[in-house]
Amino acid sequence: MTDTQPHYEDQYLKLMRHIWRHGDERIDRTGVGTRSVLGASMRFSLADDAVPLLTTKRVYWKVAAREMLWFLTGDTNIRELVKQGVHIWTDWPLDAYRRATGEDLDRDTFEMRIVGDDDFAARWGDLGPVYGAQWVNWPIYEPAGEGLYRKAEKGRNQIAELVEAIRTTPGSRRLLFTGWNVAEVPQMALPPCHMTYQFQVANGKLNGLLFQRSCDLGLGFAFNIFGLSMITRMLAQQCDLEPGEVVWQGGDVHLYLNHAELVEAQMSRVPAGAPKLRINRRPSSIFDYRIEDFEVVDYAPQAHISAPVAV
Numbered sequence: 001m002t003d004t005q006p007h008y009e010d011q012y013l014k015l016m017r018h019i020w021r022h023g024d025e026r027i028d029r030t031g032v033g034t035r036s037v038l039g040a041s042m043r044f045s046l047a048d049d050a051v052p053l054l055t056t057k058r059v060y061w062k063v064a065a066r067e068m069l070w071f072l073t074g075d076t077n078i079r080e081l082v083k084q085g086v087h088i089w090t091d092w093p094l095d096a097y098r099r100a101t102g103e104d105l106d107r108d109t110f111e112m113r114i115v116g117d118d119d120f121a122a123r124w125g126d127l128g129p130v131y132g133a134q135w136v137n138w139p140i141y142e143p144a145g146e147g148l149y150r151k152a153e154k155g156r157n158q159i160a161e162l163v164e165a166i167r168t169t170p171g172s173r174r175l176l177f178t179g180w181n182v183a184e185v186p187q188m189a190l191p192p193c194h195m196t197y198q199f200q201v202a203n204g205k206l207n208g209l210l211f212q213r214s215c216d217l218g219l220g221f222a223f224n225i226f227g228l229s230m231i232t233r234m235l236a237q238q239c240d241l242e243p244g245e246v247v248w249q250g251g252d253v254h255l256y257l258n259h260a261e262l263v264e265a266q267m268s269r270v271p272a273g274a275p276k277l278r279i280n281r282r283p284s285s286i287f288d289y290r291i292e293d294f295e296v297v298d299y300a301p302q303a304h305i306s307a308p309v310a311v
């Protein structure tokens with residue numbers, strides 16, 4: 001491939017350049033500061049197993065894949081992630097722990113306690129009713145007599161219902177799930193960023209769209225676009241459809257001011273290659289995938305660039 005042919009990642013670099021040059025600079029919730037725009041869109045083909053992994057830096061796609069599988073279990077405690085060596089959610093419970101106790105525990109010790117101590121994990125490892133809880137167990141309430149209501153033992157499983165809906169009503173315009181449970185947002189460690197996923201069947205292919213209300217373009221995006229592609233591929237496989245394309249739509253899309261090195265480095269690099277995501281087994285349901293089922297081939301990215309995460 002020559003440099004003059006468009007590469008799927010050009011869209012990303014173009015948006016990065018635009019935000020870095022023209023984004024509105026402000027102090028955000030984290031105090032780090034961002035340059036930001038409202039509204040952006042990108043689309044990527046999933047045909048022939050294509051997957052929109054960034055190539056201008058190495059993306060640890062297995063971390064993102066483990067996170068996606070964790071969401072699908074309905075779990076909201078970081079313990080299972082930490083056990084698998086996934087550290088991307090640790091900073092939020094750790095921050096809550098430090099603020100509550102005044103103890104300046106380091107991250108490794110905190111993670112060791114989360115894994116080794118049941119009570120500690122239960123008390124400090126939970127993120128509140130975030131993604132997984134809403135995706136597979138959205139709370140519902142049932143009448144308990146005398147005008148009273150109680151929380152039903154089992155909530156709505158949006159993912160199971162979605163699989164069924166894609167299979168039975170593929171022409172539907174209601175093929176979606178969302179993590180944005182207005183009533184429960186205040187209890188979440190972080191309100192969902194990748195908040196609404198919508199799907200469409202066209203020509204025997206499944207297309208997936210994500211609305212992400214808030215996007216850390218330097219760090220979170222690489223994971224979010226992989227996650228969108230992965231869930232679209234899994235749903236397609238479960239519904240006997242071919243993968244079509246994914247559409248990503250961002251609300252507040254921003255670059256953190258302390259990501260200057262990453263931004264400059266990525267903008268100076270040229271995207272190359274066409275990685276593919278293989279799913280090597282057809283599990284009996286959307287909830288039975290394992291990390292070993294996924295494989296990325298033909299991925300030869302440029303070197304990883306680390307950048308601090310704003311908490």
Ligand SMILES: Nc1nc(=O)c2c([nH]1)NC[C@@H]1CN(c3ccc(C(=O)N[C@@H](CCC(=O)O)C(=O)O)cc3)CN21
Pocket residue numbers: 059060063086087088089190216219220221222223305306307309310311
């Ligand atoms: N500021 C911010 N950005 C995010 O992307 C983000 C949040 N907060 N809060 C919640 C989750 C956590 N996510 C994260 C957190 C950290 C990394 C991160 O540090 N990624 C590094 C290394 C990953 C690793 O070593 O495993 C990377 O280079 O991708 C990525 C996503 C995505 N979300």
Ligand SMILES: O=c1ccn([C@H]2C[C@H](O)[C@@H](COP(=O)(O)O)O2)c(=O)[nH]1
Pocket residue numbers: 029190191193194214215216217219220221224
């Ligand atoms: O999957 C994710 C999760 C989080 N982010 C980013 C987007 C923002 O930078 C922060 C969240 O802060 P808010 O103040 O709640 O918007 O995390 C992401 O990009 N992807």
